[in-house]
Amino acid sequence: xxxxxxxxxxxxxxxxxxxxxVLECAGNPDKIINxxxxxxxxxxxxxxxxxxxxxxxxxxxxxxALPYTLxxxxxxxxxxxxxxxxxxxxxxxxxxxxxxxxxxxxLAFLTAPGQxxxxxxxxxxxxxxxxxxxxxxxxVDRIGETPNLEEFFLDRPYVVVP
Numbered sequence: 001x002x003x004x005x006x007x008x009x010x011x012x013x014x015x016x017x018x019x020x021x022v023l024e025c026a027g028n029p030d031k032i033i034n035x036x037x038x039x040x041x042x043x044x045x046x047x048x049x050x051x052x053x054x055x056x057x058x059x060x061x062x063x064x065a066l067p068y069t070l071x072x073x074x075x076x077x078x079x080x081x082x083x084x085x086x087x088x089x090x091x092x093x094x095x096x097x098x099x100x101x102x103x104x105x106x107l108a109f110l111t112a113p114g115q116x117x118x119x120x121x122x123x124x125x126x127x128x129x130x131x132x133x134x135x136x137x138x139x140v141d142r143i144g145e146t147p148n149l150e151e152f153f154l155d156r157p158y159v160v161v162p
Contacts, residue, residue, distance in 0.1 A: 004158045008066070008092060008108035011115055015107075019095040019123045021045040023084060023116035045118035048080040052144025058086075061128045061135040070094050071157035073103045073124045075150050079142030082118040083128065085111075086136040093117055094126030094160065103152055108160045124152065 009015065013022045021044060029039025047054060073096055085091060090111040096103035103124035111117070118140075119125050128137065142148055 004156060006070075006106055006108050006158050006160055008110045008160050008162055011093060011109040011111045011117070016093075016095075016109060016117070018097065019125070020080070020120045021082075021118040023082065023118060024112075024114060045082055046080065046120065047082070047118065047140065048121045049142040050078045050121070050144070052079065052142045052146075054079075054140060055143035057139045057141070059083075059128055059135075059137045059139050061130050061137070063130045063132055063135050064092065065131065066092070066160060066162045068092060068129065068160040069157050070106060070108075070126055070160055071154050073106070073126055073152045073154065075122055075124045075152075076119075076142065076148045077122050077150060078144065078146060078148040080118055080121050081142075082116065082140040084116040084138040084140070085130075086138055087132070087134055088113040089130065089132040090115070091131055092126075092129040092160065094129070095119070096124040098122065098124060103154075106158055110162070 030042040
């Protein structure tokens with residue numbers, strides 16, 4: 001079985017825009033609140049829960065290492081999904097464009113400390129991939145009764161390198 005290699009690049013809003021939103025305190029805050037002691041970076045993600053409600057769950061994932069073998073992609077056709085790390089460590093994000101209902105060639109991003117992501121509805125992405133302990137994330141996504149997960153096992157895995 002052949003393996004393809006992709007290089008993880010730094011996460012930026014421009015590069016990630018086709019897949020979702022970068023959650024970070026970039027630029028100047030939109031408002032100064034709390035008696036001047038807090039900058040508010042307002043409305044930074046396009047949350048989409050379809051006909052269900054949004055919820056906050058906590059995920060604790062085992063850390064992985066680079067090089068990382070990417071062999072599974074998934075997507076959530078009914079709503080967006082935001083990953084907000086609960087530590088100051090970066091993590092690996094893998095995404096792929098949709099090509100007629102199947103994932104295309106993946107891209108890989110390394111987040112900087114303090115960055116999170118919001119994946120738009122229907123975006124193919126790899127599993128949660130922390131690179132350090134504790135691997136703890138707050139996840140904001142759709143809570144509903146109908147299925148919201150499609151998985152796709154790649155015929156030929158990719159190897160993500162730094």
